[in-house]
Amino acid sequence: MKVIDPAERLLKSLGVTDPKEIDLEDIAFDQGAEVRYCNLHGCEADILGFRDTAIISVDRSRGHRRKRFSIAHELGHWHYHRGKKLQCRVEEYQPKHKQLAERKANGYAASLLMPHYLIKPRARDHRKLTFNVIEQFAAEFDTSLSATAIRLVEADIWPCMLICHTRQGRKWFTQAPMFHDRWFPQSEMDAETTAFDVVFGQSVGDRLPQIIGADAWFDRTEARQYEILEQSKKTGDGEALIILTITDDRMIEEVPERSGFGRW
Template structure:
């Protein structure tokens, strides 16, 4: 049985990409009809403007390489899934996990994750480790040229290890993810008032 590939993974397969070092987002964007330009942006980290089968993706050149790559992947996600629609991503939309999976920003995030860390490459990579550690996440970050958070989320989603990833600030828990191997009784349910004593 042939595995089901995501749209981003199908593009990578079409280009013969089978190693993370081959994932050049500018080349992939060009293949999909989009030119990437880097310049300072004030109100967003990236944007795409397109017409017919051509587009220009502008990316904030003051951000890290990992962030720029994710931004290109995210905008390509909009190009694939939302072409012809007028979408405005505000800063509070970024990382807003309260919106559903069908939210255009979450869909574009998923496309970017599949483009930068395709399962057909990522699963064998993560499967080569016997246990999970920060070292594994750092190696994934380096190998796939993504942020540590993105690497952590992908490892969790791979369900290779029973693990939780929690983002917590002084104001309380912002979000958490768990692998399917984590029993419900271990779910994180931290209340902000517990820390206000």
């Protein structure tokens, strides 16, 4: 039996049919939580609850979209972890996290801000995922670029992978389920990639996806026979997001067409 996402179930119960209707303070009130903005030190947000009521405190110095994610994150704790006081380092949404409680709260926040039942129908109108598309969705759903990019990649509409790279190496990555997991990106960035000058040079990124050999990103010997699309965007000093998109269906086959391929 398919498990219904609790955040999406809540939105549907409230009759939300458009991203502009996702009013987090109203949703919090419906769930018995009051949102307060104040000066916090040591964390970006926390929640204190007793029985069926709670107070969510959010650092007023943060940006608008950051505050929205913080509220949604704390509502995730309210759903999963009632009875506990948690002070959260509400870090930017990432596909992996060391702590189970924070990962669950992040997942709830992503579903609350960008529910699949609103994301997927809109996503299918686009032939491929680009940063222009991501920026459109970020504006419509009022979410950060990286959180929106992760949500769209994991929606499994396109055969793509999202990587966050810094000068110290790969920070994290996630991929569409259809992007076969035998393709694991290298931890260090190849100088042949277009993203190299974004991370280590002055470029702000690619306006359009660029064709590049798959072996610039993957160390499997079979990568030599494929080309992929790469698009990068600068997100900070020495940091970039990169979208890799498969253009050859053989890359997403369960078993490579030719035998003898493997990792070095």
